Amino acid sequence: MDNQLRKSASDVIASVPAITLAAFCETEGLMAVLRASAADRRMSRASCIVESGGIAAAVAAYRETRTPSVLIVETAHGASDILAALKPLADVCDPSTLVVVVGHLNDVVLYRELIRSGVAEYLATPLTQLQVIDAVAGLFRDPASQPVGRIIAFIGAKGGVGSSTLAHNLSWLFANQAKVNTVVTDLDLSFGTSGLNFNQDVTSGLADAVSQFDRLDSVFLDRLLTRCGDNLSLLAGAAQLEREVLLNEDTITAVLDTLRQSAPVVAVDMPSSWSTWSRHTLINADDVVITATPDLASMRNARNIAELLRASRQNDVPPFLVLNQVGIPKRPEISAADFSKAVGIEPSVMIPFDPMNFGQSATTGTMLCEMAPKSKAVEEMKSLFASMNSRLRSAPPQRPVAQKSILNRLKSVISAGKN
Ligand SMILES: Nc1ncnc2c1ncn2[C@@H]1O[C@H](COP(=O)(O)OP(=O)(O)O)[C@@H](O)[C@H]1O
Numbered sequence: 177m178d179n180q181l182r183k184s185a186s187d188v189i190a191s192v193p194a195i196t197l198a199a200f201c202e203t204e205g206l207m208a209v210l211r212a213s214a215a216d217r218r219m220s221r222a223s224c225i226v227e228s229g230g231i232a233a234a235v236a237a238y239r240e241t242r243t244p245s246v247l248i249v250e251t252a253h254g255a256s257d258i259l260a261a262l263k264p265l266a267d268v269c270d271p272s273t274l275v276v277v278v279g280h281l282n283d284v285v286l287y288r289e290l291i292r293s294g295v296a297e298y299l300a301t302p303l304t305q306l307q308v309i310d311a312v313a314g315l316f317r318d319p320a321s322q323p324v325g326r327i328i329a330f331i332g333a334k335g336g337v338g339s340s341t342l343a344h345n346l347s348w349l350f351a352n353q354a355k356v357n358t359v360v361t362d363l364d365l366s367f368g369t370s371g372l373n374f375n376q377d378v379t380s381g382l383a384d385a386v387s388q389f390d391r392l393d394s395v396f397l398d399r400l401l402t403r404c405g406d407n408l409s410l411l412a413g414a415a416q417l418e419r420e421v422l423l424n425e426d427t428i429t430a431v432l433d434t435l436r437q438s439a440p441v442v443a444v445d446m447p448s449s450w451s452t453w454s455r456h457t458l459i460n461a462d463d464v465v466i467t468a469t470p471d472l473a474s475m476r477n478a479r480n481i482a483e484l485l486r487a488s489r490q491n492d493v494p495p496f497l498v499l500n501q502v503g504i505p506k507r508p509e510i511s512a513a514d515f516s517k518a519v520g521i522e523p524s525v526m527i528p529f530d531p532m533n534f535g536q537s538a539t540t541g542t543m544l545c546e547m548a549p550k551s552k553a554v555e556e557m558k559s560l561f562a563s564m565n566s567r568l569r570s571a572p573p574q575r576p577v578a579q580k581s582i583l584n585r586l587k588s589v590i591s592a593g594k595n
């Protein structure tokens with residue numbers, strides 16, 4: 177049973193598509209879990225209602241109106257009478273509705289029997305919010321699709337703190353050390369530095385992808401990528417100032433969702449300017465890395481970003497905080513202890529100010545990790561890479577998309593039982 181898998185905040189759980197979902201619970205506990213799940217970022221496209229009353233309330237609610245895409249019902253019935261209890265529901269249920277039954281018994285025989293009867297999924301309590309979201313997302317998962325890649329958003333607390341440099345080096349490490357297919361998406365279409373840092377003439381791949389976002393698929397997107405070596409590609413703008421490209425929540429979601437179908441790591445190099453789409457991208461990333469320098473403006477902005485993420489990502493791991501350009505000679509700076517107290521996150525790593533190595537790497541278009549592998553800065557980057565890599569797990573096992581109609585299947589199972 178899927179809900180036997182422990183879902184943790186660091187697992188990649190796909191977002192639920194724009195469906196309608198109604199849940200009818202018998203217990204306060206499940207109601208609270210479902211309401212909290214409905215508020216999770218991964219359910220933001222679904223429209224959900226959570227009510228009490230169990231199967232009887234669901235039957236009453238849908239006598240006259242059509243049932244939603246997903247109907248969750250909680251029942252305390254035991255294995256012997258659960259099918260009979262579901263019968264009135266089958267009578268009102270639209271054939272296309274996927275019914276998820278939540279019961280209080282962890283029983284494989286019951287599970288199989290319900291699935292055979294056309295129930296899309298059976299979940300046993302107690303359930304966590306993430307288990308619920310994963311189960312609902314699982315109903316719409318295409319069994320042929322690739323595992324879901326992890327979206328890692330890199331944002332600087334202000335411009336020039338080294339966020340892009342970090343994003344590119346971490347991506348290089350994913351590609352060259354973890355040997356996983358990695359795509360760097362440079363969302364700074366006009367002034368992005370990814371092409372320069374990877375010493376590549378980038379095409380206007382991102383601009384092309386965005387302008388045709390409604391016909392994106394992995395094959396089309398693959399043609400727009402600039403290859404930067406084994407396992408590493410780049411999707412960027414060509415820093416053309418005259419071409420206007422409309423980045424918004426829909427276009428970015430389409431691009432990133434398509435990229436993550438084929439790449440286990442999608443590193444998003446965010447511009448430091450703030451907009452509705454950058455906020456959306458950050459909130460919906462699987463991991464966020466905030467890079468800051470030890471000064472007051474960086475600290476205030478990092479604290480604001482961390483607070484925003486805390487409020488909107490309650491089921492997610494906290495962001496990684498990187499203190500960069502630490503120890504500039506003669507420059508007074510905020511201590512790591514004061515910085516982390518203000519932001520509410522311990523820095524994962526502290527990268528020293530190293531103008532020699534960073535300067536040489538930037539001017540020659542060579543990754544620092546490749547150019548100065550023994551430097552302290554690279555040592556710190558590798559330590560961040562190790563913590564991020566440990567979160568990279570394979571996606572949960574795929575299960576078939578439920579296509580059965582509870583209406584017909586349940587009726588036939590019940591009538592067969594009577595004969
Ligand atoms: N630790 C460091 N020491 C010295 N220079 C650095 C360091 N980190 C970044 N830089 C330099 O700072 C500049 C800005 O970096 P960049 O990654 O473009 O910042 P951001 O993306 O945050 O605007 C680059 O020239 C980069 O080489």
Ligand SMILES: [Mg+2]
Binds near residue numbers: 339340341369446448
């Ligand atoms: Mg940048």
